[in-house]
Amino acid sequence: MTNIENDTPVGDGPVSETNGPEIEIADSAAPADEANEAVAQLAEQIAALQQDLLYARAETQNVTRRKDKEIADAHAYAATKFARDILSVADNLGRALAALSDDQRADDAIKPLITGLEATERELLSVFERNGITRIAAIGLPLDPNQHQAMLEIPSDQTPGTIVQEMQAGYMLKDRLLRPAMVAVAKKAD
Numbered sequence: 001m002t003n004i005e006n007d008t009p010v011g012d013g014p015v016s017e018t019n020g021p022e023i024e025i026a027d028s029a030a031p032a033d034e035a036n037e038a039v040a041q042l043a044e045q046i047a048a049l050q051q052d053l054l055y056a057r058a059e060t061q062n063v064t065r066r067k068d069k070e071i072a073d074a075h076a077y078a079a080t081k082f083a084r085d086i087l088s089v090a091d092n093l094g095r096a097l098a099a100l101s102d103d104q105r106a107d108d109a110i111k112p113l114i115t116g117l118e119a120t121e122r123e124l125l126s127v128f129e130r131n132g133i134t135r136i137a138a139i140g141l142p143l144d145p146n147q148h149q150a151m152l153e154i155p156s157d158q159t160p161g162t163i164v165q166e167m168q169a170g171y172m173l174k175d176r177l178l179r180p181a182m183v184a185v186a187k188k189a190d
Contacts, residue, residue: 076132076174083133083173090128091168093121128171136170138163138181147172149180156186 097117105114128134136147143150143161147170156164163183170181 077176079131080173080176080178083131083171083178086124087171087179090121090124093117093124094169097121132174133178134172136172136181138166138170138183143183143185147177147180148183150185151182152184153187154184155189157189158186160186160188162186 097114100114104110138148141163142159143163148163149170151167154164156162158164162185163181164186165184166181167184168179168182171178
């Protein structure tokens with residue numbers, strides 16, 4: 001068999017010096033081992049990068065979740081300082097109405113004033129309710145240090161630690177304490 005372009009014989013056997021340069025067949029196992037090792041290293045790097053990517057995604061989700069919670073809390077509790085300040089107004093209005101005697105309530109001259117004060121108090125309590133501000137129950141309940149502040153102990157026949165008097169009402173804003181109720185608790189009579 002001959003090569004048509006240059007009329008040189010082409011054979012199926014090994015190439016010799018007489019019909020062309022001799023090609024050495026190298027050991028094919030060595031490059032294959034190096035290639036397998038390189039592939040293994042690349043696979044390890046890919047696995048490490050995938051793990052880092054998963055951690056980064058999880059951290060991003062956590063940051064997003066925390067941010068969303070902080071935004072929701074900021075919206076829900078933005079008026080906390082204002083609510084604390086307005087509680088003193090509600091206290092003073094309640095004290096003013098409680099200080100009125102039955103004779104004063106019956107007096108026709110100030111009856112419109114009293115009616116206006118009572119309407120203002122109802123409206124204020126309605127606004128509190130609409131905005132999640134609720135009064136803390138106290139009288140007759142056991143002292144809860146998370147909601148009540150014991151100011152004094154009064155000898156009583158009730159169970160020790162039971163609230164027997166409320167000196168100042170306490171309030172919650174949704175699930176947070178705005179102001180603890182200042183109370184007197186029963187102690188064992190001497």
